[in-house]
Structure formats: C-alpha cells, structure tokens
Amino acid sequence: MSATTFNRLTPYLFLAPALVIMVLALLYPLGYMVYGSFRDWDPSQALGESEFTGLANYVTLWNDPNFRESVAVTLKFAVSVVSIEMLIGVGLALLLDRNLRGMSVLRTLFILPMMIAPVVVGLVWRYMYHPTVGIFNNTLKSIGLEPVDWLGQHALLSVIIADIWQWTPFIFILSLAALQSLPRSALEAARIDGATGWQQIIHIKLPLMMPVLIVTGLLRLIDAFKVLEVILVMTEGGPGLSTEILALRISRTATEFRELGVAAAMSNYLLILLMLLTLLMLFYNRWQEYRAAKAKRAIEEAV
C-alpha cells in the first residue's frame, strides 16, 4: 500500500470503531425489529423459527379498530400535552427571566418533577386521584363541591394533567436557557425604540427563541409518543381504551398477547410517524435558515 493510499484511508480507520459500534448498537436491533415485523413471532420461539408472513402484520394492524383508536389516543395525548407544556413552560421562563433573590433555588424546585421516576409519578398521581382518599376529591368535598371521577370519566384529562406536571419543567429549563442567551443588544435596541414588554416578547424574544423552541417541542413530542410507565401505573390504558396510547399497546401486544411480530410492526409504524415529524422539523429549520440567509443577502445588497 502506498503512503498516499494509506494517508487517504487513515481517517476512515479512525472512524471504523465508531461505525462498528453504531452498526451493532443501533442498526442491528433496528434491523432485527424490522425483520421480526414480517414474521409470526412468538416470544417462546427464536426469531429464525418463526414463520414469514410478509406484510400480514402491517395489514392486520391497519384494519384493527383497537390499533386505530390507540393511534388516535396517542395523537390527542401528545398534541395536548406538548401544546400546553410549551405554553406554560415558555410563559414561566418569560416570567422568571430576571434576577430575583433565591432564583437558583426556585429553578431547582421547578425541575424536581422531571427528576422523579415515572413509576413513582404514576403511583403518586393515582393516589391523588383516588375517588375516596385522594387529595383532589377530599379538597373538592371540603369546599362543598361534588367529587370527580378522575380516572373513570376523565381518565385522559387526568393523565394529561400528570404529564404536564412532570414535563413542563423540561420546556421551562430549555426556554430559560434560550432566553438568557438572547443578544442583549437587540432587546436594548427595542427598549430604546419604546417597545412595551409584550411587544418585546412577541417581536423580539419569541422569534429569536424559535429555533430552540422548535427543537424542544420536537423532543417533547417524540417523548410524548413513547410515554408508557405513568399511564400504565395510573390507568393501565382504561377505562376501555381511552388512555391506551401506542407505547402501551405495543407493550401489551408483546407481553399479554405474545405477538412479537405484530408488536414490532406497531413499533415500526410509530417509528415512521416520529421520523416524519423529525423530517418536518428539519425542513422547517432549513427553511428558516434559508429565509435568514435571504434576508441577510437583501440587507447586504441594499447596503
């Protein structure tokens, strides 16, 4: 091997270990899942022993009303929690972006919920929603109001509230970081020009924070599509299928129904959905960059 060829190959040699690890750790399980989704696979069998069924699992799911209901519940849950969390999280960040005494303690307190294990969160909320001994109904009764059947008639709303409580701090902490890294010059210029607080938020702060907010929202959305433990502990997907989100249905299909092939197909549907969302966000980012570059070019040409 000549020195030139060796030199050309050197970077690839350095990259090789990372590539091997990526193939083994990421692509192999993914490939296994995709392969499994085309088979009638029982957990007692090795994958190789299972029967090849082509697209049967995907077609079965497409015609399964329970799966479709589960997708609808997932979309309803994810869109609701992410919208409300973004609203509250960003709002809180805008409120607390100032030098107050004890602010660091306050920030730590705010992010405590997301540090708690999901199973514990599920259990705590389940008992708070308890019809007779739960704090919510006891409080309602003590002020003369009718108790609410939280985990019965309002199960989806109840799990949405619990998720908002746990994950709003995530939005808050990232929004606050974004706010604090904004160029002070732009804000100062706005203030000098006489912009009110609201005008500063709407025309300066939010547009400048937008790239971070988009990524934050996307991360939360991906996570909301996969949430499992809290709902499993709180409602086990019920009543009926009203809180059975896709991750829970996948888990039940694999463990209760023992249909690993169908569970793998369901996971692939979820993966496709999440990839579409990610691509959408990527395109949006590109479009934003393109717009910014275009505006910059226009200014340069004008100057």
Add this chain to the structure above:
Amino acid sequence: MLSITKTLRTAAAASVLFAGQAMAGPYDDYAGMTLVVNFPAHPHYDAVRKILPEFTKETGIEVEVDQLPYLKMRERQTLELAQDEGDYDLIAYVVFSKADYVYADQLENLARYFMNPKLADPSYDADDLIDGYVYNIGFAGGNKGYLQGKTGSLFGIPYGSETSVLGYRKDIFEKHGLEVPETYEQMLDIACKIPELEPGMGGLSSRAASGHHASHAFLLHLAPMGGRVFDDSWTPIVNNEAGVKAANALKTIVDCGPEGAASFGFGEALGSFLAGDTAMFLDTTVVAGQINDPKKSKVVGKVGWAMHPMDVRRGSQTGGFGIGIPKNAENKEAAFLLMQWLTSKAGDKLVAMAGGNPSRFSTHADADVNAKFPHMATFGEALKHADPDWRPIIPVWGKINADLGTTLSKVLTEDLDIQEALDGVASRAKVVMEEAGYYTWQ
C-alpha cells in the same frame, strides 16, 4: 493382638459404611448442591422463603431465590426458558403461562420423576392435592388441551394457588339483620341495599378496571351462572344468556359499589374493603392474611367468610401459581426433590402456618392450621367447588381476555349496551380462534 484389633476395626468401619449405604437418604447425592429458583413477589412466596431454611437443614441442598414482581417474572422466564441452558432449576409460573410453556415444550413432564423410586416419596399422597388446582395449574394435554383427561399429563404442581370466597363485614350484617348471601340474587340485593343502610359505604368491592381486571371480575360470575367463554367446539358463547346475566351482575356490583369503583384494580378493590368502605369483597383467598393484619386493615376481627355464592351452580375460581421444572434446568432431580418437599403434607402445613396458601385438602382440615387461621375450613369447603375451567387456558387467551376486559370497561363507564358489547367480543374472539387454527377440524 495388633492384627486382631486391626481386623476388628476394619470390620467395624466396613459395617458402618454398608449400613450407611443401606440407609442412604434420598437427598444424600444432592447435598451441597445449590438450586436457583424463580419465585414471584407474592404473599405465598414470602411465606415460602421463611420455610426454605428448613429444607436446607433437612436435605443439605441450598436454595437461591430470585424473587420478581410477577409480570417481570413472566418476562424473565420467557427469555430464560428459550435458552439452551437456563439459570433456573425450579420456577413458579402463573397459571396462564402453563399453556405457553407446555406448548413450547419448555417444562418437564413430571411422570419420569414420580416413576423414579429413588426420587418419588411413597408417602407423598398426590390424591390429597386439591383437584381443581391440579387440573387448572398442573395438567396439560387432556380435555380441551388444558384440562384433566385421558390424554393429559402433569407438568407442574399447584403452589400458591387461590380460589374465590366472599368476605363480609360481620358487624354491618349484624347491625342491619342481614343474612349472609348464599345465592347471587341475595348477594346483589344486599350489595345495593348497603349504600342505603350505611350512607357512604359501597355494597361489594370488585375489580373493574379496563383489561384483565374487568375480565376477571366478569368470569368470576360467569361460571356460577352456568356460562363459559367457549362451547365444546370452541365457538365463543360469551354473549349468550349466562354471559349477559354475568355482565349485568358486574354492572350492578359496580353501580352499587364504592365511589370510583369502575376504575378499581385489584389493589383498589381490596384497599376499599380494608379501609372499611365496602361491606363485601368477592375475590381471591390470598387476601385473608392482609385482612387480619392491623397494619394494613381497619377491619381486623370484623370480617366473616362464606362460600362464593351460587346461581345455577357452584363454581369458585382457580388461579394463582404452580411450580415446574424447566426443560433447560441444570439440576432437575434436585429441583424435583425441592418441589416434592414443598408440596408434601408436611411442607404444605409448614407454608400454611407461615401465612401461605395451602394446596392440600388435609392442610385445610388440619387442627393446628385452623386454630391459627379459623377461615381455613371455609376455604377448604370452597375448594371442593373450585372450577378448573372457569376461564380457558389457551395460548391466544391473552388477546381475547384483553378485548373482553376493555369492552366490559366500556360497558361500565360508557354505558355500552351489554348484548352489543358481548356480541362484539364473541365475533372478534372467533376471528382470533380461526387464525389460531381452532376450527381446522370443523
């Protein structure tokens, strides 16, 4: 002289050796061995852990216990049993797993162990084991594929099994002059009278949450009402008259139950009874220990026990756990000895005295056990009517059970029409059964 002494010594040593061989105990070959067992986190198996040192003392065989929450245990076993060489010598399995493990040829058939004179204890008295439990949990390959029958065989022994009984508040019943219900009609009538007689108190606490909780509660009523999920040719008949009657009974119980009863899992239903919020509790016998534990219960000494009420027939549930030897176990014979010791008359009494669920008729009738746990006699009586076929134990049951449970939850919370709901379950179950090949011979 020296030579005579030496000869005598040799003769004495030889006689001791031969005597030793002649009297060799069944455990000698296995003494010093360590068995690894997989048990669930369950009150019965907590009691088992207390008696295992006795087994080690008696046999010299050490036992290492891997105790897991039961759903986790099932997941772990699914992976373990599929390996060529497994980690576990003995496993406790939940009754549903019997169909999966036997079908996948992962459990040892126990015939060759009971045929081995060196291993099988002649005083074991297998006839004393509770029939309903043995057929429900241990047998496979007989009638319908999962029951006793001429083609069946034993793959496990019930251990930590349960049946259903009715717990009722003696004080409340006495206060209002109520008779302990013998029939479903009486029980439902009392269940709906209680909230009027004792404002704030529910009639009967039952599982009702979506999924297996609602399904379990429904099936508990289906068998005494003369129903089954399938007929003998595997046609779903869950939507017949008995099915509708059982679903109506469940709805009445939930409607007359404590606040929020429609979302109760087993924990909440039991919690409500322990907290004194309901007058009756119809479920598993495994709760007796908690009801008498002052740390967990506000109704200690106030609870009486009665047989599961009858409708057109008697039929209490059978469920819980059994123990079996995995095909890929390393120390199968020693595992059998442990299994035999645990489920022997002496072992069963030991575990019962430690707070576990006995698996033998004799233990339920035992004077010492009854002196310590007076409810045991009623439980023994209920076991005579334990129905091993109150729910089907077939590989596709998990899917049908989940559908039944979620649909019934809609009946309880969204007022879905019962007949329409059960018709839907039956038609979907038929598709599942068709796909699984149950109609191949029709």
